[in-house]
Structures are given as structure tokens and as C-alpha cells.
Amino acid sequence: MKELFSYAFHMLVFPGGVFALCLGLLLKGVDRKVLARMQRRVGPPILQPFFDIVKLGRKETILPASGHTPMFRFAPILGFMGMMVAAMVLPIPGVWNGAEGLGDMLMMLYLLPMPALALMLAGSSSSSPYGAIGASREMILMFAYEIPLLAVILAVAFKVGHATGGVAEFSFAKIVEYQLQNGSLIFDWTMFPAFLAFLMFIPGTLGSVPFDLAEAETEVLEGPLLEYSGPGLAMFHLGAALKMVVVMGLGVVMFFPGTIPGGWITNMGWFAVKCMLLMLFSVTLVRAAMGRLRTDQTFKFYLKYPATLAYVSLGLTYFIR
């Protein structure tokens, strides 16, 4: 019984739930503000995403008349819950050890595409042609960016596995522990290509500007989200905020999980700062500098550059022990 409560607490309040949601919405707010400043605008207040969520929660829900209603209602919950669990699994260096399982990294690999799957369900159940186009684009995009991600994760796992005398290490806790003792992987030149590949993977998985084909406002009018209104839309936005935290957290854990002296509070702040820095370089800067790529260009891009870089790292970890 006590264990059950502690699981519920961890999922709903501390590393999952409330904490991750607040951090995610804050990250989104910083992203919007910094983007506005880069374009020499004043920009919205940093807390704007919170206001948006509260407002969406108070609006009316309109269901599409010819859509598949149960699926339509279920899709946002699927993405949101998937990300809640992912946020609980992910360790925060110096604060929280994550799931401490043997293969939580593989579990993350299955949890990360949940919001994309939810978008696909949403698009195809909403009976809107724009939704269907958005869903098919999201699917293409997912096939493209999952390959570099897999290679990056394998590279990190093999690297840590070899160094600790095994074959591959798929436990986040062990990976963090290794890096805390031997220095972060980002300072290791064999892992640097993998880090670059991960940087390129981030905007694709978050659907931010050069790769926002699924929600392209100018062509498919936000695609799968087109038919959502009120709380359903809020749920999607919350899921996206959680995904922001999870993806940035994954980057921090895999490449630079160093801690700073002080208690868990300073380390939590340090984690947030690192997430924010990673976000500024991989999302905001890119978003301010680029326009959208076409679907085929995106697909080619992901299979050419990030995949190659990640395979280089994978090869190097194999040959240089």
C-alpha cells in the first residue's frame, strides 16, 4: 500500500506530474520570449503558456460530427499519460534516480513516440482531410527521426557498457553514475558526433520549426489539432510541454549529467538550467533562423546527416575501447 502511494506521488507530483509540467510550460514560455527578443519584438510574458492552458480549460468542447468520437477523446490522454510515465522514468542527476531498472532506456525508446502516435490517432479520428494529411506527415517524420535516435541511444549504451566491462548498458542510473565518475560524455570526442545528431533530432521530435510539417499552420492549419478545442487541446499542449522536459532531460542525462555541490534543490535548478540551455540551442535558435522544409527534404535530411553522425559515434565506440 505504501509503495503504491509512493509510485502515485512520483508519477503525479514530483519528477512526473506537477513538477515536470511546470518546468515544461516554463521552458515553452522562455522559448517564446527569447524568440520574440531575437526578432526584436516585446514578446508574451514568460508565464504565457500557463495562461493559455487555463484559458483552454475553460472553453467549450466541440466534437466533429462525423469523427470517431471515443478515439478522438482518447488521443490527447494517450500522449499526455505516455509523457507522464516517461518523466517519472527519467533520472534527474543528484535529485532522483529514475526507475532504476535494467532497461529503462529501452522503455524510454517506446515511450517517446507516444505523443506522435497520439497525434496520428487524433488526425485520423477527426474526419478532417487536414487532420489526415497531418497524421500521414507525422508518420513519415517519425520514421525519419527514430533512426538517428536509436543509433544515438545505442552509441551511448555501448560506450558506457564497454567502459564498465560489459557489452551495453541500458540503465539510466548506471549511465549517470559512470559519467559522474569519469566525466561527461560530451567531452569525449568519440561521442561528439552522437551529441550533434541528438541536437538535430530534438526539433524533429518536438515538431518545431524546420520540421513542423505535421502542424504546419499555413498549409494544413495545425493538422491533427485542427478539430480540437478547449480541454482536449489543452491536454495536447500539456503533453507537448512534458515532452519538452523529457527530451531535454534525455539529452542532459545522456551527455552532461554533472552535478553541482549543494543539496537537491540546487541540483534541480542546475538541471532546469541545463535543459533550458539545450532548448535554446536546439529549438529557439533554429526556429528563429529557419523556414520550413518540405516532407521529402526532412526525410532525406534525417537519413543523411544525423543518422550518419550517430553511426560514426557508434562505429568509434566499437573500435576505440
Place this chain on the structure above:
Amino acid sequence: MQIAEKLQSMAARSPWLYRINAGSCNGCDVELATTALIPRYDVERLGCKYCGSPKHADIVLITGPVTAAVKDKVLRVYNEIPDPKVTVAVGICPISGGVFRDSYSIPGPLDSIIPVDVNVPGCPPRPQAIIEGVAKALAIWKTRI
């Protein structure tokens, strides 16, 4: 009670905009696009965001005199916007018909078809006037959410 008020004031700071072109000559639409998109008149500082779907919208900006051909479509899109919503008529066209007044193809000014909350006259209105209209719509939006 206090929490409810707090939530209401938070919600009131996030009005999303949606434009409907009801047969406008594009003059007003260009002004709308520039008011929103150029950094100088940034409306995002008010928390506004242009959205692609009527189902996400809170404040509707309607341009054009509502021609006979688009009347039903305007009504249909308007009904897709979830409540509560605020309507702003941009330009002299939706207010009175403007230069198209008394034409056989104009079924009447906008407020005979849907309720209008704010009028922004001008042909086309200046960006400052449009932003003032949005600010007035914001004040109304605060009382509705």
C-alpha cells in the same frame, strides 16, 4: 472564490485571434497581417496568437462586406468557434458595406448576420486602430471568460 478569480484573470490574458475574410478587397487583410506579424506592432505581447483553426479561437476579426456567396460559409465558421468568443468587425465594409453598400450581392452589414462587439472603422484602418480594436475586444473578453 479567490482561486476562481485568479484563474479567470489568468485565462483572460490569453486571447487567440482568428481572421475571417468575408469578401474583403484584401486591403484590411494586409493591414491585419502587418499588425500581427511585424515586430513594431507585436500583438503577441498582449498574449494574442493567430491560430489556423477556428476551433482554437477566442477573438474573431472579420473583414469584408459579407457577400452573398460567402454568407453561409461565414456563419458556418463562426459557429465552429467555441464559446465564449468576441467579434471584431475590421474596416468600414463589415460595418456598413462601405463602397459596396446597397449592392445586389451584399446581404447586409455584418451585424445583421452575427453579433458584433467591436467596430474598427477605416478603409483600411490603420494598424494602430486595429490594435486598439483588439485591446477593446480584450476588455470585453475579460468579462466573458
